[in-house]
Amino acid sequence: MTAASRQNKLVLEGLSKRYGAFTALEPTSLSVDDGEFLTLLGPSGSGKTTLLQMISGLTEPSEGKLWVDGEDWTFRPVNQRGMGLVFQHYALFPHMTVAENVAFPLQMRKLPQAELRSRVDETLKKVQLDAFAHRFPKELSGGQQQRVALARCFVFRPRLILMDEPLGALDKALRENMQMEIRRLHKEYGTTVVYVTHDQEEALVMSDRICVMNHAKVEQLGAPHRIYADPETLFAATFIGHSNVLTGKRLSMDDRTAVIRTPSGDFRGAYTARDRGTEKVALIVRPEQMRLGPPPDGEYDGVTGRLNDLVYVGADTRLLVSLPDSTEIMLRHDPATGAMPAIGDQVAVHWAKSAARIVS
Template identity: 60%
Template sequence: MVNVDTTNVQPKLKISGLGKRYGEVVALEPTDLTVDAGEFVTLLGPSGSGKTTLLQMISGLTEPTTGTLHVDGRDETATPVHRRDMGLVFQHYALFPHMTVGENIAFPLKMRGTPASEVRERVRETLAKVQLEQYGDRFPRELSGGQQQRVALARCFVYRPQVVLMDEPLGALDKNLREHMQFEIKRLHREFGTTVIYVTHDQEEALVLSDRICLMNHARVEQIGTPREIYSRPKSIFSARFIGLSNLFVGKVSDAGDGRIVVANSNGSFEARQENCGPLVNGKAGLVLRPEQLRPGPAGAGENDITGTVTEIIYVGSDTRLVLTLQDGETLSVRHDPAATLPALGDSLTYHWPIDVAVVVS
């Protein structure tokens, strides 16, 4: 294996203090973000979090109030959208209804003056990559929603833009088709090696597609990390609640010594590693546990345990989830072991977990 020194490698995109205000309304706080060449970065967050505003400033569709954007080391902050060499894919496919599939895909090449022979070859090659070789002569109205979205992707990728920007491109599709298209996008990204910035509010979509996730909330960045880091090591209560299903025990924090801390509330006292604890506010914090991290067993079987009453049994096909009501009325979600006997409503169950798996956030 060859070790390559990447300390001086220029990022594809460098966003420094980029922000947007509309009068007194803050659409995006000054934001910093770097994206490497070939990376797939997802801007994830609820409505109003600033993710689409950030994407539009990267594309040039929206002028920033503050900050700069550099592409390959060049300042592109004031470069007009048609000169940025960035492909755009939107939720609504925006295909030309009077053009065939092949003509739609060829359009950006013709606009750039590409020779006719190269246009034909590029269109043929791209149709094959999106598995629409037999559809080049059809019109958009003759295609399904998923096929139209493939054409929109092909039209974007065909001219090899240095960056592809996608704003909720799968939002109009049903669940099964969304999941299929996620793998299509992942495959296209891998085959073309293009840098992708992707906007979605769908956490599962972000986890499936991304090299890194930029989680946003209230017009600012909440956390940046790999899908595994965002899921396993959330940095805030918002991160823990937004990504995946979480159990959150909020309470007072104290130092237990030996690199351990204790979060205590009316349900008990629970230990975690000091290294898994983020910045604390007023001595209070939340201990985060994922449902799959808890194991059934008698009290004292693990380093931490809690007892509750089964009040819901939720079957979701590939999994079964139990909801336990705790002493203070709060609920606890746990993943039921498919090899174990299913409990009945009203049963009292105890679950335990090791000290290493809990994360403490504020």
């Protein structure tokens, strides 16, 4: 499905939730395209699960509107929404086989037996569990149980699938495998998915767009590569991936860039229009953008500091450098590109000005 052919599946207009004086979600407006995979990403208490529960109908909003396929679903009962729900706890029926668990939502919809069996068989094949159809949940691994939960959700072809931390109970290797499994199912079925996680890497791997949330509101919404490369706020820059942060005061700016004065020097970086009135700002540079050595020309900025530690991580080595004001920065260094300095050495570090971002 091309971007031009997509239409809005889900639209939120000023949706919010309050519990007395406590605000669980500030008024939030966003839209989700038909067939899109949108991830709500943020720490505990950021409002992401509250937002998902209002979309599902499990929680009523305090104000605002929710539209699905152009219909007002703001107060539609949860049992009339026909959405697929997948949670961290699989909620499988222990007395039913795999096939019976997957068939259950079709039985509730009174599908003819021939179509029911066909859909169950097809879906179990897609999640590679057709050989386990007659087993019970207790006879499956955690990853297999999660695939049953996914199959049970996808089998009835819901308009919208909501997933709340579905991989949180799995170990790292299995979690990564299941990320690919969900991506594949999403692409094969073309279903619209709204997915909640606090795992930054998971969001980057799986999403068409990421909605970064903090303190009950949206910090930034965009494609994964855009949020990683062009964060609009300090929170977005530091929550997704690692960022080197040099704080200071904005000295000047033009249409696209600004100069910031920090204890380590004056530096230039790209600057968004979001907070042009803010003087206290931070320079953000990703570790992979930093290199050893002094700035080669005027297109680069740099600092000097003491090498505190070397951390070998396989593909590269992480160098931790302490600046004179005690700020610590990290760069990723390929040992094959030159001699490795020793811990305690004074080192110069540089980066392209075009790779730096200034945020508030």
